[in-house]
Amino acid sequence: SGRGMAFLEIDGYAVEYELAAGQKMVVDTGNLAVVDATCSIDIQTVKGVKNVLFGGEGLFNTVVTGPGKIILQTMPVSGVAAALAPFFPSGS
Numbered sequence: 001s002g003r004g005m006a007f008l009e010i011d012g013y014a015v016e017y018e019l020a021a022g023q024k025m026v027v028d029t030g031n032l033a034v035v036d037a038t039c040s041i042d043i044q045t046v047k048g049v050k051n052v053l054f055g056g057e058g059l060f061n062t063v064v065t066g067p068g069k070i071i072l073q074t075m076p077v078s079g080v081a082a083a084l085a086p087f088f089p090s091g092s
Helices: 049-054 077-087
Strands: 014-019 024-028 032-035 040-045 060-065 068-073
Touching: 014 024, 024 068, 032 060
Parallel strands: none
Antiparallel strands: 014 068, 024 060, 032 068, 040 060
């Protein structure tokens, strides 16, 4: 937190949202890139065995509550790794 220059690496596209006071957005944790200090963050477990096993998103989601700006990245680091993996030697 504070004022100054920051260098960010956001994968895919950066998508900005402005949340109103009390407005909530549930996002996959890997897609959350930037959150205003005025927002609050909580986690919730993913409900349903099928969602956990076959959803590919993990066990938790992040709940961000406004007011404030959030920025989501469209490709989490796991997506970047999967996209780059074919270009690395396999070691075989």
